[in-house]
Amino acid sequence: MTIHFSLPEATSVSQDRPKTLWPNLATIIARNISRLRFRAKLSQEALAVKTGLDRWDIVRLEAGAADASIALLWRIAGGLGVPFAALIAAQAPRGAVVVRRDRSEALSSPDGYFTSRALVPFDQNSPVEFYEVRIVPGHVERAEAHAAGTTEALTVTKGVVEITVGREPPYRLESGDTINFQADLPHAYANTGYESAVFHLVVHYRA
Incomplete structure (x- = not known):
């Protein structure tokens, strides 16, 4: 899946005008x-x-x-x-940072079936990443095993999502449901419903 996006424009709350933090x-x-x-x-x-x-x-x-x-x-x-x-990761400002929805772009597959929007600026020193993910009906997004000790926490906010981890059977999640799993195994996200699904995803790396 090819990345087609620019990183979110983040704005320090102490500034009147938004500041673009990310170069090419x-x-x-x-x-x-x-x-x-x-x-x-x-x-x-x-x-x-x-x-x-x-x-x-x-x-x-x-x-x-x-x-x-x-x-x-x-x-x-x-x-x-x-x-x-x-x-x-690009260098982020100190202090509070606001990432406006209308000023942020998403990581997207070329067909647009799976998009992921960072909800916090990327920081290579942070062990946590936070995303809003959208997936169209019928699409399955497969991920390779991440680094040892990596975990993911996922909460569905709209639609129906099935999560498969390793060789375990799929876990069906509806709006409001949450799953925590070891992401150092191959895993997949599938929209098995009839409408676009949205979920929040927290990726945590072992320190």
Whole structure:
């Protein structure tokens, strides 16, 4: 699934005018992958081996010349041993921050069947990420296992969602229902209802 979005525009409550905090996303990803790879003392070839990717995928990403899919970024984050947000985090302001709905963009699949809007600015130093997710009827979104110890908490606010974790049977959730699960196993989100479903998702990484 290819990322087609710009990061949310966040506004400090102490300012009268909104301030754009995020430079070009490809530039952010390129800078973060390169920095984190050097910190891990990995060559581009070594990172490619750890993630099962082609070396040229790493080269193009670090050059800011490639579109990154969510699945690809998850694999790189796993290979580097960092949270997903560490790859797409820009420096955030101190103090209270408001992310306005009408000024934020979502991570979206090319077909628009699955969209995810960050409800807090990405911060690579935070062990928690918080999203609002929308999924159209009949769509199934599959996710690879995240880093060891990662958990997810999901609350449905509209519609019907089925969550599958590893080899467990699906869990059917309706509006108001919550599930907590180990996200270091392959998992999937499915809309089994007849209307678009919405849920809030908290991803927590082991410190």
